[in-house]
Amino acid sequence: MKPPAFQYHDPKTLAEAVGLLSTLDNAKLLAGGQSLMPMLNMRFVLPDHVIDLNRVEGLSGIKESGGALEIGAMTRQRDLEFSDLVKAKCPLLHLAIMHIGHRQTRNRGTIGGSLCHLDPAAELVSVAMAHDATVTVAGPNGTREIAFADFPAGYLTPAIELNEIVTTIRIPLWPAGHKAAFIEFARRHGDFAIVSAAALLQIDNGKIARASLTVGGVAVAPVRAAEVENAITGQAPSSELFAKACESCRSFEAMADIHASAEYRQHLAAVLSRRALEKAAGLADNAPWNRAH
Ligand SMILES: Cc1cc2nc3c(=O)[nH]c(=O)nc-3n(C[C@H](O)[C@H](O)[C@H](O)COP(=O)(O)OP(=O)(O)OC[C@H]3O[C@@H](n4cnc5c(N)ncnc54)[C@H](O)[C@@H]3O)c2cc1C
Structure with a gap:
């Protein structure tokens, strides 16, 4: 099946993306599309607008900071898979990622998309829960942090507002040798x-x-x-x-x-x-x- 008709938006900055999400009715964010596209094709979701995050600057990257891994929401699952930093500092994330779909889906799928889609069996959701991660979201009133224990609001439903975008996932690290x-x-x-x-x-x-x-x-x-x-x-x-x-x-x-x-x-x-x-x-x-x- 093909997706329903929608208007496509291609913002280049986070402010632009938040602005579009706050003003457009019935809009959906597009990250890697590995869950959203099937949902569109099967007509489980019928948005009037799709806002593509793929060209928004500053949403990707993996770094260590203050005893945690900070991972941009648009970081591809494949980049996590091949990250030496992830492998050395967060072995659970490295092990879990190998169970996610296939290399083709990991090439496109993002960590932010997986957490927001919030499938009950999603490996990255389990890792975030296991490591007491924190999610940062940006909205029209600025940014806020959500402890991952409070992030699931229900089946396939994250506890974020309709006008908020997940920007960063912070994964506190366990001591070396764990x-x-x-x-x-x-x-x-x-x-x-x-x-x-x-x-x-x-x-x-x-x-x-x-x-x-x-x-x-x-x-x-x-x-x-x-x-x-x-x-x-x-x-x-x-x-x-x-x-x-x-x-x-x-x-x-x-x-x-x-x-x-x-x-x-x-x-x-x-x-x-x-x-x-x-x-x-x-x-x-x-x-x-x-x-x-
Ligand atoms: C064949 C196949 C096998 C798969 N197997 C697995 C598997 O074994 N395990 C697994 O965990 N997953 C699996 N997946 C799903 C895959 O991991 C997806 O990549 C993931 O669920 C969604 O990530 P995405 O970046 O593709 O997000 P998208 O599909 O683009 O978006 C998913 C949802 O999150 C929202 N969203 C995306 N980014 C943000 C953001 N930054 N802020 C707020 N909302 C946002 C979107 O609006 C949408 O509602 C599979 C997919 C396929 C096609």
């Missing part, structure tokens, strides 16, 4: 996950000093497994500890759809969480499920 793992269960390579798990561990003197565990694809947005994080912090990592703690993931509120029932998602949440923690802690090297990938 461990990360990202695993997912998908029907086929390149597809969205049915359920995913993202784990971060800081292990000091044989004990877990800090833990972050995020489960994607179960609820309308990825959720932090706070109960698991609390249960394993201060403990020595072991498969038994992780298996016991991750049982609490079976009580997550879960969605059901054509691909999986709520009960199956809860089961996957418990299993994949345990596996992600084991992998991050280096306990899974000989596990059959790990050898297969």
Whole structure:
């Protein structure tokens, strides 16, 4: 199918883009188009105006600043994939990006577009949740920051106003030497996950000093497994500890759809969480499920 008719706008500055978004009725922003174009073609969205962010200056780039990675919203997923800075400082982001679609979609798709599309199983949404990211948005009254925990407002709905544009994602870094793992269960390579798990561990003197565990694809947005994080912090990592703690993931509120029932998602949440923690802690090297990938 072809998209419905709309008027196309091609701003060159952020001020121009915000101005257009604030004055035009029923407008949509275009980033990489990898979600918006299918949504247009399937007539799920029917905008009168499309505002293209691709030639707006200053919205791309990856840098380290004040203990965090600052990533411009229009930074392509492929640039994150090949960034040495990302690989060295934020291994979870590097690992997660390899699960997103295909190189063709990563060539165009942006981090800002992925966070704003807010698919429940989107890998970048899970990484932002896992790392307690902050999103900066620009609107007619200036800029404001949103903690990522407050960013999902509902299914496919970010907590930003209709006249706001995401400009930057700030990902606080964990200490050097921390461990990360990202695993997912998908029907086929390149597809969205049915359920995913993202784990971060800081292990000091044989004990877990800090833990972050995020489960994607179960609820309308990825959720932090706070109960698991609390249960394993201060403990020595072991498969038994992780298996016991991750049982609490079976009580997550879960969605059901054509691909999986709520009960199956809860089961996957418990299993994949345990596996992600084991992998991050280096306990899974000989596990059959790990050898297969
Ligand atoms: C075949 C295929 C497979 C895919 N597989 C995966 C996968 O496995 N995992 C995954 O996570 N994704 C997957 N995707 C989606 C892909 O990652 C998209 O790139 C991403 O969801 C949207 O990013 P985009 O830059 O293309 O944004 P667009 O499609 O251009 O925009 C998406 C939405 O965000 C809004 N938006 C964009 N930028 C901004 C901004 N700066 N401020 C405010 N609103 C904004 C748009 O208006 C639109 O509503 C796949 C896509 C395809 C086509």
